[in-house]
Amino acid sequence: MIRADASTPIGAVHVLSAVERLRGIAVRTPMLTSSAVDDLVGRRVWVKAENLQRTGSFKLRGAYNAVACMDEAQRARGVVAASSGNHAQALALAAHLHQVSATVVIPADAPAAKTEAIRALGARIVTYNRDSDRREAMVHQIARRDGLTIVPSANDYAVIAGAATVAWEMLQEVHDLAAILVPVGGGGLAAGTALAASSQHVKVFGVEPAAADDTLRSLRAGYPVPIPAPSTIADGLGHTEPARLPFEINQRLLTDVVAVPEEAIADAMAHLWRYFHSAAEPSGAVAFAGLLNAAGSLPDGPVGVVLSGGNVDWPAYRRLLDIAMEPTEQETHAAPVL
Structure with a gap:
């Protein structure tokens, strides 16, 4: 496994190796377009629909690559991870495909759709309280007690290399992209x-x-800046501090970070549904919210947007769409959806 303490920095060879490991495992998700959105933002837009990935998010790429990189002894011990839901679901599938046991530590209030999917894949679930429990400490305690191998959601070179295959596919398909917008939680997808x-x-x-x-605060400061436990509808991005390895990469290579308000995230979900017929969870729609909020600040030319996941409970999804859809409906009365 390409461990987080590896002395050799991650590079193109690791990304290409991940591409080969994931061949036949991860879905090569489509790049979606809409002429109405192109007109709205004044440029060609390509949406990478990772909500159509196995387990409903990009996370399978990193989780599977991490388990595949382990030696037999590590896999035999079983794996454990903490997650708001998507990484846990992805690790459960990756472990199932490798025929190893998995334990996942997830919030007690995780969406039921994610919890049910994790159970269906045979993983053991341990819950934590977002406001009072230290989930990383819980993971390390479980790993020590049960002898399990930890698979971080972002802070691991193999996970980052797996996540990088999203952009690798985008760039293989569209050769003239000027920019890519990607959601940031722990930072693994952005770094990849x-x-x-x-x-x-x-x-x-x-x-x-x-x-x-x-x-955003950490990049401005030049070092990781912890923040209080956030409250956001994008539950998968509610981190209090960037993971170390992704942050080191993002410091060097990320052009900038855009911060978007909660209402913009709901609006992005509505736009993705109306124009691309795609259901996005709030975390999955954040990059598209960045496009809507900051299109004028992007370099000229076509833009790729990563729709990173679509695992959302129907009642929550319907409520957010009801809030956001009315102004979106007003925008589109005069023109057909194309």
Whole structure:
């Protein structure tokens, strides 16, 4: 496994190796377009629909690559991870495919859809309280007690390399992208995207909720800046501090970070549904919210946007869409959806 304490920095060889490991495992998700959105933001827009990935998010790429990189002894011990839900679900599938046991530590209030999917894959679930429990400490305690191998959601080179395959696919399909917008939580997807794009001189912008802007603050300060436990509808991006390895990469390669308000995230969900017929969870829609909020600040040319996941409970999804859809409906009365 490419461990977080590895002395050799991650590079193109690790990304290409991940591409090969994931061949036939991860879905090569489509790049979606809409002429109505192109007109709205004044440029060609390509949306990478990772909500159509197995387990409903990009997370399978990193989780599977991490388990595949382990030696037999590590896999035999079983794996454990903490997650708001998507990484846990991805690790459960990765472990199932490798026929190893998995334990996941998830919030007690995680969406039921994510919890049910994790159970269906045979993983053991341990819950924590977002406001009072230290989930990373819980993971390390479980790992020591049960002899399990920890698979971080972001702070591991193999996880980052797996996440980088999202952008690798985008750049293989669309050769003239000027920029890619990607959501930022722990920072693994942003770091992987920046790595994949660096050799092609494509600008990469991270997008995070303004209520959970730990990466933005940290990049401005030049070192990781912890923030209080955030409250945001984008539950998968509610981190209090960037993970160390992704932050080191993002410091070097990320062009900038855009922070978006909560209402913009709901608006982005509505736009993705109306124009691309795609259901996005709030965390998955954050990068598109960045496009809507900051299109004028991006370099000229086509833009890629990562729709990173679609695992959302129907009642929550319907409520957020009801809030956001009315102004979106008003925008589109005069023109058909194309």
